[in-house]
Amino acid sequence: MDKPEHHIFVCASFRAGGETKGKGGVCQKKGSMNFLPYIENEILDRGMNAQITSTGCMKVCDHGPVMVVYPQGFWYGEIDSEDKIDAILDAIEDGKAAKEFLIA
Numbered sequence: 001m002d003k004p005e006h007h008i009f010v011c012a013s014f015r016a017g018g019e020t021k022g023k024g025g026v027c028q029k030k031g032s033m034n035f036l037p038y039i040e041n042e043i044l045d046r047g048m049n050a051q052i053t054s055t056g057c058m059k060v061c062d063h064g065p066v067m068v069v070y071p072q073g074f075w076y077g078e079i080d081s082e083d084k085i086d087a088i089l090d091a092i093e094d095g096k097a098a099k100e101f102l103i104a
């Protein structure tokens with residue numbers, strides 16, 4: 001099997017035990033899951049060797065919706081529009097970070 005060159009994690013706010021109380025659930029409430037089909041299509045359109053995975057809460061809820069790109073280890077916050085996703089995918093293709101959205 002060929003491993004993907006890039007792995008994009010999108011927070012879906014899951015918590016052990018299933019609860020999303022307090023600040024939890026922010027990413028999902030802010031629509032993070034609605035962007036999955038868009039990201040999938042962009043990966044295909046761009047011919048990127050990338051995989052997308054939805055994750056549990058990444059414990060940076062104040063910055064939600066959160067996206068993380070590996071192997072670079074770029075953590076992005078407030079990713080709430082297709083324009084921001086495009087900027088991140090452009091940066092991946094260019095081998096850079098989309099610095100304006102970095103939280104870590």
Ligand code: FES
Pocket residue numbers: 011012013014023024025026027028056057058059060061062064065066
């Ligand atoms: S719900 Fe996404 S970081 Fe906590």
